[in-house]
Amino acid sequence: MANNDTIAAISTPPGAGGIGIIRMSGALSLTFLQTIFQPADSTCCFESHHLYYGRVVHPDSDRVLDEVLAVFMAAPKTYTREDVVEIHCHGNVLVLQSILELLLNLGVRLADPGEFTKLAYLNGRIDLTRAEAVIDILSAKTRKGIEMAQEQLGGSLYEQVDAVRSSLVQMRAVVEVAIDFPDEDIEIVNHEALLLQLRDDVIKPLKRLERQAEHGKIIRDGVSVVIVGLPNVGKSSLLNTLLQEERALVAPIPGTTRDTIEEYLDIQGLPVRIVDTAGIRQGADEVEVMGIERARKQIDQADLVLFMFDGERGFQESDRELLETVNHKQLLVLANKSDIVSPLQVKNIFGFTEAGLPLIQISAKEQQGIAALKESIYQAVVGGKDQWQEESCAPNVRHKAALNFAVAAAIRLEDGLKSRLSSDLLAIDLQGCLEQLNAIVGTTTTDDVLDVVFKQFCLGK
Ligand SMILES: Nc1nc2c(ncn2[C@@H]2O[C@H](COP(=O)(O)OP(=O)(O)OP(=O)(O)O)[C@@H](O)[C@H]2O)c(=O)[nH]1
Ligand SMILES: [Mg+2]
Numbered sequence: 001m002a003n004n005d006t007i008a009a010i011s012t013p014p015g016a017g018g019i020g021i022i023r024m025s026g027a028l029s030l031t032f033l034q035t036i037f038q039p040a041d042s043t044c045c046f047e048s049h050h051l052y053y054g055r056v057v058h059p060d061s062d063r064v065l066d067e068v069l070a071v072f073m074a075a076p077k078t079y080t081r082e083d084v085v086e087i088h089c090h091g092n093v094l095v096l097q098s099i100l101e102l103l104l105n106l107g108v109r110l111a112d113p114g115e116f117t118k119l120a121y122l123n124g125r126i127d128l129t130r131a132e133a134v135i136d137i138l139s140a141k142t143r144k145g146i147e148m149a150q151e152q153l154g155g156s157l158y159e160q161v162d163a164v165r166s167s168l169v170q171m172r173a174v175v176e177v178a179i180d181f182p183d184e185d186i187e188i189v190n191h192e193a194l195l196l197q198l199r200d201d202v203i204k205p206l207k208r209l210e211r212q213a214e215h216g217k218i219i220r221d222g223v224s225v226v227i228v229g230l231p232n233v234g235k236s237s238l239l240n241t242l243l244q245e246e247r248a249l250v251a252p253i254p255g256t257t258r259d260t261i262e263e264y265l266d267i268q269g270l271p272v273r274i275v276d277t278a279g280i281r282q283g284a285d286e287v288e289v290m291g292i293e294r295a296r297k298q299i300d301q302a303d304l305v306l307f308m309f310d311g312e313r314g315f316q317e318s319d320r321e322l323l324e325t326v327n328h329k330q331l332l333v334l335a336n337k338s339d340i341v342s343p344l345q346v347k348n349i350f351g352f353t354e355a356g357l358p359l360i361q362i363s364a365k366e367q368q369g370i371a372a373l374k375e376s377i378y379q380a381v382v383g384g385k386d387q388w389q390e391e392s393c394a395p396n397v398r399h400k401a402a403l404n405f406a407v408a409a410a411i412r413l414e415d416g417l418k419s420r421l422s423s424d425l426l427a428i429d430l431q432g433c434l435e436q437l438n439a440i441v442g443t444t445t446t447d448d449v450l451d452v453v454f455k456q457f458c459l460g461k
Helices: 029-036 094-105 115-122 128-139 141-153 155-182 192-219 235-243 284-300 317-326 343-350 370-382 397-418 423-441 447-455
Strands: 007-012 016-023 037-039 050-057 064-073 086-089 223-229 261-267 270-276 304-310 330-335 359-363
Touching: 007 115, 016 029, 016 094, 016 115, 029 037, 029 064, 029 094, 037 284, 037 330, 050 086, 050 155, 064 094, 086 094, 115 128, 115 447, 128 141, 128 270, 128 423, 128 447, 141 155, 141 192, 155 192, 155 423, 192 270, 192 397, 223 235, 223 284, 223 317, 235 261, 235 270, 235 304, 235 330, 235 370, 261 370, 270 370, 284 343, 304 317, 317 330, 330 343, 330 370, 359 370, 397 423, 397 447
Parallel strands: 223 270, 223 304, 304 330, 330 359
Antiparallel strands: 007 016, 016 086, 037 050, 050 064, 064 086, 261 270
């Protein structure tokens, strides 16, 4: 799978920045560096893991491409376990591209997305769960998400899965002895002891991991909260207030927002994708209708809908009609503009609380009731699953699928042990369970699974 190419990519994001980094990995990295880099100090010997100042010069034309810092890192103490070179240039994408192109012309191959991390995995520096943790660190939306990803990079998930694997390997040894000596009279397999080990050391920890995967989804993907209401009720004002920036246009003209606008918000460590939508109404113009369609799509995917009406104008028939189209979703009803209407008035007029729907009064403009709203959002979407904050690891969707299969195999094994099934049949489920765990940590992962995992990376990582 690993080949002997030397690969390179721009590892910093596109756009202007203080510095931009080109990374190279492979046995010829140093040779390529020496071809294009002129160190300021002629005695430079490219000592491993030392940074050298100099210039990148085109070997044919002597044209200076940039003033840079370059570092050579000798295998195996590198990200990929191969020889690695980094060239730190000025952070202009044109400069970076010109140096990268020069390397490619010299015979370096452009790295695939995630290929550096894939090499780290293929060369045995990290297991697959740690490689996936790298993706999580890059894409985490909250501090909590980063914390979890770093735990996983440190091996928290690997170690838990590996402990279960060890137990299964031990159990398999016992069962295999019985298969090898089928004619022995004595019962080699101590079913009770195996059952105990299976329950305590396999099923219990696997179920805990399954539960953690539920939380993993919350931490990784967060939840989607969509603000819905008639035009002009103050949806965009709420988005701006939540984000504490003037992200969306706000105007007293109904139909101001025509597209959906989404941003991430951190509520007590929970990544919340908050979406402002076009006000929904009859008789909208063509563009508005397109916006309304998009709003409907967002509503379909939402974990929670914030249904907003104008507290000053009151809850009207048109609000009720709109509410009916979204009340199959989890809802919070917001009466906005509490700065110009007294809370008591809202209650008396609309009687929401009496009807059983929790009513939250806010002023999006004057930022009143926002802390309580955030708390309500958090409670609505996290509810009883509050222990997600304390979890030490967050299995992802891929892990979860494998965990589900592993638990199913373990439970079949439990049944088999209880009914004294023959050893060769027990061995099948033991092996099945083990294989799922091997796939999680990546010892027996197929190429197409690896492709899916590493495609999630950006270029240069
Ligand atoms: N007094 C008061 N005015 C508000 C409040 N929130 C919004 N407004 C005003 O209501 C008008 C409409 O606000 P927007 O935030 O643009 O409303 P919207 O729901 O996004 O409107 P559309 O995008 O047209 O659907 C603006 O003039 C805001 O200043 C509030 O809490 N109090
Ligand atoms: Mg708006």
